[in-house]
Amino acid sequence: MKWVRNRLDQLRKPFEPGEKYEKFAPAINAFDTFLFTPNHTTKKGAHIRDVVDLKRTMITVVLALVPALLFGMWNNGAQYLYQERGLASVFDVPFWDAFLEGAILVLPLIVVSYVVGLTIEFIFAIYRGHEVNEGYLVTGLLIPMIFPVDIPLWMLALSVAFAVLIGKEAFGGTGMNILNPALTARAFAFFAYPLYMSGNAIWVHNGSTDAVSGETILGSLASNRFDGVVSGGASDAVAFASSSVTEVSSTLSSLNFSDMFMGFIPGSVSETSALCIAIGALILIATKVGSWRIIIGGLAGGAAMGLIFNYFGGLGGEYVSELVNSGQITLEQIKNDAGAVAALELGGWDATLLELGKNQLFNFPFWQHLVVGGFAFGIVFMATDPVSAAQTLKGKWIYGILAGFFGIMIRVFNPAYPEGIMLAILLLNVFAPTIDHYVIQGNVNKRKKRLKKAKTQLQAA
Amino acid sequence: MAHNKETKKQELILFLSDTDEREGLLGKKNRKLLTDPLTDNNPITVQVLGICSALAITVQLKPAIVMSIAVMAVMAFSNMIISALRNLIPSRIRIIVQLVVVAALVIIVDQILRAYAYDVSKELSVFVGLIITNCIVMGRLEAFALGHGVYKSFLDGIGNAAGYAFILILVAFFRELLGAGKLLGYQIIPDSFYEFGYTNNGLMLLSPMALITVGLIIWVQRSRSRSLIEQN
Numbered sequence: 001m002k003w004v005r006n007r008l009d010q011l012r013k014p015f016e017p018g019e020k021y022e023k024f025a026p027a028i029n030a031f032d033t034f035l036f037t038p039n040h041t042t043k044k045g046a047h048i049r050d051v052v053d054l055k056r057t058m059i060t061v062v063l064a065l066v067p068a069l070l071f072g073m074w075n076n077g078a079q080y081l082y083q084e085r086g087l088a089s090v091f092d093v094p095f096w097d098a099f100l101e102g103a104i105l106v107l108p109l110i111v112v113s114y115v116v117g118l119t120i121e122f123i124f125a126i127y128r129g130h131e132v133n134e135g136y137l138v139t140g141l142l143i144p145m146i147f148p149v150d151i152p153l154w155m156l157a158l159s160v161a162f163a164v165l166i167g168k169e170a171f172g173g174t175g176m177n178i179l180n181p182a183l184t185a186r187a188f189a190f191f192a193y194p195l196y197m198s199g200n201a202i203w204v205h206n207g208s209t210d211a212v213s214g215e216t217i218l219g220s221l222a223s224n225r226f227d228g229v230v231s232g233g234a235s236d237a238v239a240f241a242s243s244s245v246t247e248v249s250s251t252l253s254s255l256n257f258s259d260m261f262m263g264f265i266p267g268s269v270s271e272t273s274a275l276c277i278a279i280g281a282l283i284l285i286a287t288k289v290g291s292w293r294i295i296i297g298g299l300a301g302g303a304a305m306g307l308i309f310n311y312f313g314g315l316g317g318e319y320v321s322e323l324v325n326s327g328q329i330t331l332e333q334i335k336n337d338a339g340a341v342a343a344l345e346l347g348g349w350d351a352t353l354l355e356l357g358k359n360q361l362f363n364f365p366f367w368q369h370l371v372v373g374g375f376a377f378g379i380v381f382m383a384t385d386p387v388s389a390a391q392t393l394k395g396k397w398i399y400g401i402l403a404g405f406f407g408i409m410i411r412v413f414n415p416a417y418p419e420g421i422m423l424a425i426l427l428l429n430v431f432a433p434t435i436d437h438y439v440i441q442g443n444v445n446k447r448k449k450r451l452k453k454a455k456t457q458l459q460a461a
Numbered sequence: 462m463a464h465n466k467e468t469k470k471q472e473l474i475l476f477l478s479d480t481d482e483r484e485g486l487l488g489k490k491n492r493k494l495l496t497d498p499l500t501d502n503n504p505i506t507v508q509v510l511g512i513c514s515a516l517a518i519t520v521q522l523k524p525a526i527v528m529s530i531a532v533m534a535v536m537a538f539s540n541m542i543i544s545a546l547r548n549l550i551p552s553r554i555r556i557i558v559q560l561v562v563v564a565a566l567v568i569i570v571d572q573i574l575r576a577y578a579y580d581v582s583k584e585l586s587v588f589v590g591l592i593i594t595n596c597i598v599m600g601r602l603e604a605f606a607l608g609h610g611v612y613k614s615f616l617d618g619i620g621n622a623a624g625y626a627f628i629l630i631l632v633a634f635f636r637e638l639l640g641a642g643k644l645l646g647y648q649i650i651p652d653s654f655y656e657f658g659y660t661n662n663g664l665m666l667l668s669p670m671a672l673i674t675v676g677l678i679i680w681v682q683r684s685r686s687r688s689l690i691e692q693n
Binding site for chain 1: 658660662663664665667673676677680
């Protein structure tokens with residue numbers, strides 16, 4: 001350790017004030033404080049001292065991300081190898097084979113994310129003459145975790161550059177950003193390169209080749225809308241009275257809640273395992289780095305929206321089976337024959353009900369919504385970003401609930417955006433200051449009223 | 462008689478350039494009218510006017526160029542006409558008069574586009590008509606043409622339209638190049654790039670990216686000339 005310290009001291013000599021490379025001091029300082037505790041002391045005034053500085057906070061988040069990251073490596077390797085080798089299930093892939101394969105796939109993403117992002121951060125730190133902040137340690141790890149594994153590296157690099165430049169530095173750097181930088185990167189890639197960011201064939205390495213299918217649950221739900229209703233018993237939320245509905249879909253019945261919860265399904269690098277994300281959430285909550293209000297609020301909001309959809313999906317399902325039972329139309333016709341549906345001349349609410357019945361996502365049980373896709377990851381690691389989230393306690397509840405609410409709403413209403421949670425959190429990021437403003441104003445008004453009341457009471461007495 | 466002629470000439474000069482100062486057609490002050498809007502007084506990046514059309518019609522270079530020409534024609538002529546009428550218009554109804562003039566010019570431009578460049582006019586659709594509401598046009602009429610001579614107003618119109626056009630074309634250049642790999646409809650990025658894995662950036666075709674591109678231009682401009690940064 002001492003040797004490292006001495007080397008570093010020697011190395012930083014030319015960077016001291018008044019020396020040749022004074023301008024580049026932030027760069028060497030960043031390395032120094034990364035390796036050693038800074039020996040700065042507060043010089044003025046009284047301060048509450050706390051061990052939790054920005055660095056400690058950020059490292060805690062990185063630690064909370066590790067379970068999901070390691071699981072993601074294994075899962076990506078396993079998903080690929082099991083299909084490539086034609087095995088019966090992901091568990092037949094030897095553990096180390098899967099993990100190493102996954103690591104080879106995922107590590108380049110992490111390296112690119114850090115190298116590009118930190119380069120830009122260093123340039124701005126030197127140019128603006130401030131120290132390099134630790135914020136990017138988390139962002140740089142989050143970004144590869146929410147991308148599909150096969151994203152071309154240059155697209156990832158461009159997204160990172162966009163997020164750091166436009167999402168962060170343009171607003172003034174760490175602590176000033178309005179939008180979560182990691183989600184900004186994903187949103188950029190999502191809209192710029194939709195073919196590489198959405199669809200059914202990209203979630204597993206080499207997913208577009210014939211042998212390997214990268215279809216996710218949300219993808220199959222969206223593309224295979226009608227079968228869900230037909231399958232009847234597939235989702236608990238929908239009670240199908242009809243006995244004539246016999247056609248069973250292959251998609252929903254193959255879903256298994258424990259697989260979805262544990263994360264043995266295709267998806268972005270580390271978002272699949274709700275279990276690992278829950279471990280991360282516990283670490284964040286226990287260390288008070290992440291706000292439990294936002295996490296609980298988000299889950300509650302998502303569940304509430306899911307329940308609402310389930311209710312209407314159930315209505316639609318009942319209506320469809322009613323139609324079929326009364327012999328007006330067959331399921332086959334609803335599914336494949338638009339002419340027959342038009343011939344029914346359904347108007348208004350009836351037509352809506354039919355559509356509701358056909359949309360499989362409406363019938364997807366609300367509690368399963370919470371574990372598939374990026375919902376859990378977004379709520380736990382993205383929505384809790386202390387910079388872009390709401391700051392007031394009441395505001396955090398509102399922010400969290402609305403994020404979950406809109407996340408599920410976008411996912412269900414627009415199957416083209418299965419990762420509605422990304423858009424929902426970005427939207428709420430923008431509204432977070434407004435939420436805070438009204439919460440604070442509400443508090444001010446409440447206290448003003450109390451003051452008035454006290455005054456009148458005083459006067460009366 | 463000679464005296465009379467002299468005063469008439471004087472009046473004409475006053476009418477055309479609103480000062481007694483004699484100055485070449487492109488003297489220093491007149492040149493400033495043309496060049497200022499291109500740099501430190503750009504209507505889009507400094508005054509932040511006319512943003513809507515800058516977002517809407519910059520997906521491709523061609524419509525942007527046509528739109529620029531249309532705006533330039535409207536601005537030059539409306540500035541001239543309003544400036545010529547400036548002593549006749551009662552100030553209470555000046556906005557209405559301005560609108561009538563601009564609207565008439567826009568309709569003329571629109572008809573000409575439909576006659577000679579139908580495809581582009583279809584692409585531009587309502588945005589030609591919306592030149593009427595373009596803040597730059599009304600802004601220059603209010604701020605300049607009502608108080609300056611005809612010739613100066615003409616230069617001011619051309620200058621501001623050129624500033625608008627400059628940004629429009631710059632934004633459209635990047636959006637078409639990065640979003641579609643083309644310029645003016647011709648493929649610029651070679652096929653070998655695509656074979657190598659290059660993909661057009663779909664976000665460039667969406668309007669948020671136009672806003673961000675304008676933002677980046679503003680960023681570059683402000684870091685170059687620090688006098689633009691507001692003090693607070």
